[in-house]
Amino acid sequence: xxxxxxxxxxxxxxxxxxxxxxxxxxxxxxxxxxxxxxxxxxxxxxxxxxxxxxxxxxxxxxxxxxxxxxxxxxxxxxxxxxxxxxxxxxxxxxxxxxxxxx
Numbered sequence: 049x050x051x052x053x054x055x056x057x058x059x060x061x062x063x064x065x066x067x068x069x070x071x072x073x074x075x076x077x078x079x080x081x082x083x084x085x086x087x088x089x090x091x092x093x094x095x096x097x098x099x100x101x102x103x104x105x106x107x108x109x110x111x112x113x114x115x116x117x118x119x120x121x122x123x124x125x126x127x128x129x130x131x132x133x134x135x136x137x138x139x140x141x142x143x144x145x146x147x148x149x150x
Contacts, residue, residue: 061133067096068088
């Protein structure tokens with residue numbers, strides 16, 4: 049998909065490159081009551097397993113700073129026209145994402 053956008057002279061925005069936090073965790077996430085991610089079928093425990101399998105096929109480490117780093121670098125290597133939009137719930141998470149790119 050990024051290549052199609054590049055051919056059209058457009059930027060591709062990778063929304064939620066960490067799969068709503070799944071790839072930032074070393075193990076499947078149980079979501080707290082009231083967390084909207086808990087009702088998304090793609091983020092069920094089974095869905096998370098599929099996400100992790102796809103990530104492994106692309107040689108993406110999962111969990112922690114190395115998972116964050118390898119995921120963001122993989123996304124950005126998809127093309128010069130790709131922008132990764134990383135969600136954060138705290139200043140610490142913003143700092144972790146920025147540090148992962150160094």
